[in-house]
Amino acid sequence: MFKNVIVRKPSKTLCEGITSAPELGKPDYNLAIEQHKLYVEALKKCGVNIIELEALEEFPDSCFVEDTAVLTKKCAIVANPGISSRNKESLYIIDTLKKFYPKENIEYIKSPGTLEGGDVMMVGNHFYVGKSARTNKEGITQFISILEKYGLTGSEIALEEVLHLKTGINYIENNNMLVSGEFINKKEFERYNKIIIPQSESYAANCIYVNNTVIVPLGYPKVKESIENLGYNVICVDTSEFRKIDGGLSCLSLRF
Ligand code: CIR
Numbered sequence: 001m002f003k004n005v006i007v008r009k010p011s012k013t014l015c016e017g018i019t020s021a022p023e024l025g026k027p028d029y030n031l032a033i034e035q036h037k038l039y040v041e042a043l044k045k046c047g048v049n050i051i052e053l054e055a056l057e058e059f060p061d062s063c064f065v066e067d068t069a070v071l072t073k074k075c076a077i078v079a080n081p082g083i084s085s086r087n088k089e090s091l092y093i094i095d096t097l098k099k100f101y102p103k104e105n106i107e108y109i110k111s112p113g114t115l116e117g118g119d120v121m122m123v124g125n126h127f128y129v130g131k132s133a134r135t136n137k138e139g140i141t142q143f144i145s146i147l148e149k150y151g152l153t154g155s156e157i158a159l160e161e162v163l164h165l166k167t168g169i170n171y172i173e174n175n176n177m178l179v180s181g182e183f184i185n186k187k188e189f190e191r192y193n194k195i196i197i198p199q200s201e202s203y204a205a206n207c208i209y210v211n212n213t214v215i216v217p218l219g220y221p222k223v224k225e226s227i228e229n230l231g232y233n234v235i236c237v238d239t240s241e242f243r244k245i246d247g248g249l250s251c252l253s254l255r256f
Contacts, residue, residue, distance in 0.1 A: 006254040010063040011055040017245030032241035046210035064251035067116040071256035074150040082114030082134035115139035118164030130165030172209040180205035206248030
């Protein structure tokens with residue numbers, strides 16, 4: 001069960017966020033704010049306490065708060081984002097983490113190690129970590145040794161196509177794994193019940209499980225139906241403005 005969720009309001013500078021899909025156009029700030037509100041409403045329906053942080057105008061991508069930390073039952077790990085325009089975002093999450101974790105259980109990924117939370121997928125006490133353009137080998141080594149200090153485990157997954165691990169694969173509990181593209185045939189995920197995301201709906205591989213509800217991006221009917229067929233309660237949330245800058249549902253929150 002998740003008790004708490006941290007989100008950060010989108011900044012007005014959002015339209016300058018990093019994107020690999022400029023053809024989708026720039027995000028509309030007012031619509032992004034509206035969509036963010038509905039995202040928070042959906043999370044509230046899942047029974048969690050919401051901690052909403054103020055926008056950080058100097059960081060266009062800062063609403064993607066997931067990338068700044070990894071929160072486990074035993075410790076919080078402050079990330080070290082691997083792209084310069086986002087690197088200092090992680091400094092702004094520390095004060096909030098101190099309200100939930102004792103100081104000695106707050107750990108840090110240190111340079112030259114880099115790691116972004118979007119590259120980390122939690123499956124029980126095991127954490128899969130994507131080696132990506134943002135998360136490097138040294139970051140992964142540091143991350144796994146921190147996990148092991150707390151009796152948790154981690155393993156590396158090499159990424160070839162996607163930005164972050166969770167851009168393409170997400171665990172929705174009960175052994176169910178949403179898999180798209182490069183993850184469909186990866187041997188590391190053979191043991192799970194794989195829900196194959198069709199190429200036409202690949203964006204919807206990024207769903208979030210929160211207390212027996214799965215939040216699914218609006219506009220991906222095949223994915224929605226597959227998840228409903230597994231017996232989950234499903235809530236759809238429109239994330240069109242965040243998609244324009246490579247963001248999805250998981251990126252917008254830290255759930256713990
Ligand atoms: C970035 O490139 O960092 C942002 N425009 C998107 C971050 C998405 N975050 C995530 O997948 N966890």
